[in-house]
Amino acid sequence: MAAGRIGKAKKQHMDRREFLRRASIGAAGVMAGGLGGILPAKGGQRTRGPLLGIAIDNERDYWPILPGQETFVQRMVVRHLEGDPNKIQPIPGSFLAPTLRLTKGDTLRCLMTNNLYDPSIIHWHGVNTSEHNDGLPNHDVDQGGVYNYNFPIGNRAGTYWYHPHPNNFTGFQVYFGMAGSLIVSDSEEQSLPLPRGEFDFPLIIQDKRFDDNNQFLYGVNPFIGTIGDRVLVNGKPDFELSAATRVYRLRLINGSNARLYKLVWSNGLPLHVIGTDGGLLDKPYQKPYVMLGPGQRVELWADFRNLPVGTTLTLKSLEFPGTAVGFGGGQGPHNGSAIDVMKVRIDRNEIESLTLPRTLASFERHDYSQCINADRPRKFAFSFDGGWFVNGHSYQEGQVARNEIVENRTLECWEFVNETGSLAVTHPMHIHGPQFQIYRRSCLPEFRSAWKGVREGYVDEGWRDTVVLMPGERVQLLIKFGPHAGLSLYHCHNLDHEDMGMMRHYKIV
Numbered sequence: 001m002a003a004g005r006i007g008k009a010k011k012q013h014m015d016r017r018e019f020l021r022r023a024s025i026g027a028a029g030v031m032a033g034g035l036g037g038i039l040p041a042k043g044g045q046r047t048r049g050p051l052l053g054i055a056i057d058n059e060r061d062y063w064p065i066l067p068g069q070e071t072f073v074q075r076m077v078v079r080h081l082e083g084d085p086n087k088i089q090p091i092p093g094s095f096l097a098p099t100l101r102l103t104k105g106d107t108l109r110c111l112m113t114n115n116l117y118d119p120s121i122i123h124w125h126g127v128n129t130s131e132h133n134d135g136l137p138n139h140d141v142d143q144g145g146v147y148n149y150n151f152p153i154g155n156r157a158g159t160y161w162y163h164p165h166p167n168n169f170t171g172f173q174v175y176f177g178m179a180g181s182l183i184v185s186d187s188e189e190q191s192l193p194l195p196r197g198e199f200d201f202p203l204i205i206q207d208k209r210f211d212d213n214n215q216f217l218y219g220v221n222p223f224i225g226t227i228g229d230r231v232l233v234n235g236k237p238d239f240e241l242s243a244a245t246r247v248y249r250l251r252l253i254n255g256s257n258a259r260l261y262k263l264v265w266s267n268g269l270p271l272h273v274i275g276t277d278g279g280l281l282d283k284p285y286q287k288p289y290v291m292l293g294p295g296q297r298v299e300l301w302a303d304f305r306n307l308p309v310g311t312t313l314t315l316k317s318l319e320f321p322g323t324a325v326g327f328g329g330g331q332g333p334h335n336g337s338a339i340d341v342m343k344v345r346i347d348r349n350e351i352e353s354l355t356l357p358r359t360l361a362s363f364e365r366h367d368y369s370q371c372i373n374a375d376r377p378r379k380f381a382f383s384f385d386g387g388w389f390v391n392g393h394s395y396q397e398g399q400v401a402r403n404e405i406v407e408n409r410t411l412e413c414w415e416f417v418n419e420t421g422s423l424a425v426t427h428p429m430h431i432h433g434p435q436f437q438i439y440r441r442s443c444l445p446e447f448r449s450a451w452k453g454v455r456e457g458y459v460d461e462g463w464r465d466t467v468v469l470m471p472g473e474r475v476q477l478l479i480k481f482g483p484h485a486g487l488s489l490y491h492c493h494n495l496d497h498e499d500m501g502m503m504r505h506y507k508i509v
């Protein structure tokens with residue numbers, strides 16, 4: 001294994017010169033043709049359309065987060081190589097990676113260099129790519145290794161994100177600072193009257209714990225994962241958004257290792273949800289509160305017009321039961337404990353004429369009766385035995401079981417089952433590749449009272465790549481595989497569960 005890793009790193013290392021050579025050919029192509037041209041790359045996808053070329057260097061660093069001593073972090077340092085540099089938007093003062101703003105049809109090229117001690121690989125969460133470009137754990141590279149990506153963005157407009165995905169170290173690397181948002185736009189979205197520019201705001205939400213020397217405390221509880229006692233938003237403690245009396249499109253990304261949020265506004269401001277993991281909903285949905293599990297995204301229409309200047313409101317997460325309280329976690333925070341996420345301070349009057357659209361995007365609803373396995377959903381049951389298992393298996397690089405092979409371009413029903421008796425643990429299950437739709441949910445009777453405290457906050461009306469399962473819950477989802485054949489992945493996006501084996505490949509043939 002060690003020898004294989006070194007070999008892999010060396011091989012990738014030689015690709016660096018080749019990548020730079022191709023990058024300059026690409027730039028020349030842009031100048032000559034005005035478009036990116038066709039740029040096939042080894043193992044990559046055929047791509048055309050405007051190009052963004054970036055380098056990501058995974059680095060160790062120290063960063064001022066709290067007053068006093070700097071905090072050890074790990075960072076994805078992004079550099080512009082080619083294409084429109086405005087598509088890379090750094091978060092001022094943050095250790096997090098910049099926001100990438102792309103348009104459907106763009107090509108993203110990236111040369112990742114891993115300067116961490118541990119293996120790493122970057123994954124584009126929610127983006128449907130080929131096997132080579134997905135950033136799978138079996139493609140992680142050692143220190144000094146490089147990996148290159150070259151793929152077209154085929155996804156709908158939406159809020160996606162990028163983060164490391166090495167085998168065994170994902171939770172650690174994300175917790176120590178490696179995450180960034182990847183926002184995709186398309187013509188349908190651009191035609192809608194939605195807030196833009198500074199009023200369209202990505203917010204990466206992550207709970208952390210600091211020790212007395214301002215260092216991140218990373219302690220994996222095998223059942224709950226790493227839970228913090230304070231939230232950083234976009235890498236900032238006590239985050240406060242200075243807002244005008246306008247409408248904001250807030251794109252919330254749960255980049256936490258293990259914590260679920262039950263979100264409400266402290267002043268009772270209505271929660272109009274306009275988008276989920278895979279982009280805009282068909283219309284806005286108003287929710288009493290919104291559940292957001294690790295890996296998930298939700299887009300809110302936040303209308304601050306009727307608030308007097310000087311108002312401060314808090315986006316907070318309410319306590320909810322049924323999530324492994326007491327499993328070695330003692331009395332400390334658990335993944336259903338209450339916590340404040342951020343504040344909004346209304347600091348100026350401005351005129352705003354937008355109204356909440358009655359309809360948003362149009363998309364096809366998958367039809368259960370059209371599934372090739374409608375009579376017998378493909379079932380995945382979770383269990384714990386010193387590590388986490390799916391159908392009795394834990395992660396093995398490259399390995400698929402018979403039940404993990406699906407046919408390209410078919411619609412299937414998948415059923416996740418979280419019924420492991422007394423182990424009352426939540427699992428936010430994520431599938432790489434195509435976005436899916438939620439068909440139905442159910443819950444064992446003995447867990448139903450806790451379930452009632454969260455279920456009205458599920459946003460199951462649109463496209464998802466990650467679905468929360470509460471203890472005792474069973475979810476059926478509809479997923480159409482493809483268009484890329486090859487190895488893919490599904491796993492729990494509680495990153496500590498993932499690192500403890502709750503991850504499997506599936507294969508599209």
Ligand code: C2O
Pocket residue numbers: 123125163165295430432489491493
């Ligand atoms: Cu956000 Cu497989 O991960």
Ligand code: CU
Pocket residue numbers: 123124125126430431432
């Ligand atoms: Cu993913």
Ligand code: CU
Pocket residue numbers: 426427428492493494497498502
């Ligand atoms: Cu889990």
